[in-house]
Amino acid sequence: GQNIDQPTEMTATEGAIVQINCTYQTSGFNGLFWYQQHAGEAPTFLSYNVLDGLEEKGRFSSFLSRSKGYSYLLLKELQMKDSASYLCAVRDRDNAGNMLTFGGGTRLMVKP
Amino acid sequence: EAQVTQNPRYLITVTGKKLTVTCSQNMNHEYMSWYRQDPGLGLRQIYYSMNVEVTDKGDVPEGYKVSRKEKRNFPLILESPSPNQTSLYFCASSSGGGETQYFGPGTRLLVL
Numbered sequence: 001g002q003n004i005d006q007p008t009e010m011t012a013t014e015g016a017i018v019q020i021n022c023t024y025q026t027s028g029f030n031g032l033f034w035y036q037q038h039a040g041e042a043p044t045f046l047s048y049n050v051l052d053g054l055e056e057k058g059r060f061s062s063f064l065s066r067s068k069g070y071s072y073l074l075l076k077e078l079q080m081k082d083s084a085s086y087l088c089a090v091r092d093r094d095n096a097g098n099m100l101t102f103g104g105g106t107r108l109m110v111k112p
Numbered sequence: 113e114a115q116v117t118q119n120p121r122y123l124i125t126v127t128g129k130k131l132t133v134t135c136s137q138n139m140n141h142e143y144m145s146w147y148r149q150d151p152g153l154g155l156r157q158i159y160y161s162m163n164v165e166v167t168d169k170g171d172v173p174e175g176y177k178v179s180r181k182e183k184r185n186f187p188l189i190l191e192s193p194s195p196n197q198t199s200l201y202f203c204a205s206s207s208g209g210g211e212t213q214y215f216g217p218g219t220r221l222l223v224l
Contacts, residue, residue: 008152033212042202042215043155087155099145099170100213104154 004103006088011109012078020073020106022088031091033100034062034073038084046073046086075108083110114139116216118203124222125193133188133219135203143206144186145170145213146178148199155202161186193223 003025012018024032031050035043049055049064049071061074073086085105092101116137125131137144145160147170157170161180175197177189186205190197200220204213 040218042217043213044215045212048212089155099143099157099160101157101171102147102155104152 004088004090004101006086006103006106008104009107009109011111012075014078014080014110014112016078017074017076018078018108020075020086020088020108022071022073022103024069024071024088024090024103026069026090026092026101028093029066029069029090030093032062032064032071033089033091034060034071035087035089035102036084037087037105043087078110080110080112083108114214116203116205116214118201118216118219120219121217122220124224126224127194128192131190131193131221133190133201133203133221135186135188135216136184137186137203137205137214138184139205139207139214140183141205141207141214142183143208143211143213144180145204146176146186146188147202147204148172148197149202149218150199158188158201193221195223197221198223 005023034046037043047062054063059076064071085107087105088103089100119134142163146158147155149155156172158176159178161167202218203216206213
């Protein structure tokens with residue numbers, strides 16, 4: 001089985017940097033995804049990590065430490081439109097069908 | 113345009129009245145799945161399919177049925193809906209198990 005933990009809510013200021021953490025426990029880790037979801041809309045893919053280290057993609061970066069069961073999503077130069085929920089999802093090779101298990105999501109509110 | 117479509121987008125029904133939510137993708141993806149999303153519980157997988165005529169239960173399959181007669185379609189069937197199935201439902205597809213999933217726009221269901 002899997003256990004994925006993320007903070008429920010975070011607040012940050014426009015123009016600042018925010019780090020959203022995700023910890024997981026899984027028997028057969030095989031990759032971690034971050035998705036963004038605006039209220040009432042579908043989740044959209046942000047990043048994917050399978051090896052340790054930092055993956056940078058514009059204003060967004062994602063970090064993974066497999067030994068610690070830990071990932072974070074870093075959002076720089078925050079904009080109002082970044083107000084959304086951020087979902088951490090883990091792929092477990094021991095899952096039949098190798099599908100994803102999602103955390104509860106972190107709701108980020110960006111204030112002026 | 114590559115996309116996942118769902119219909120209907122909104123549905124109000126009564127307890128016990130059978131309903132079907134359709135899902136279709138035009139990306140020739142083999143993997144498709146259904147999730148429900150509830151406040152505080154995140155995205156939970158209902159059923160998934162690895163290919164035509166191959167389906168399996170996710171984390172919360174009770175009260176749902178699916179079929180995969182064609183590669184592009186993966187309908188979700190509620191034979192006898194109950195109020196605890198009131199939720200936001202997402203269909204998703206991917207090229208492989210655990211690969212980046214592309215989500216449909218969501219179906220908001222209210223069972224009275």
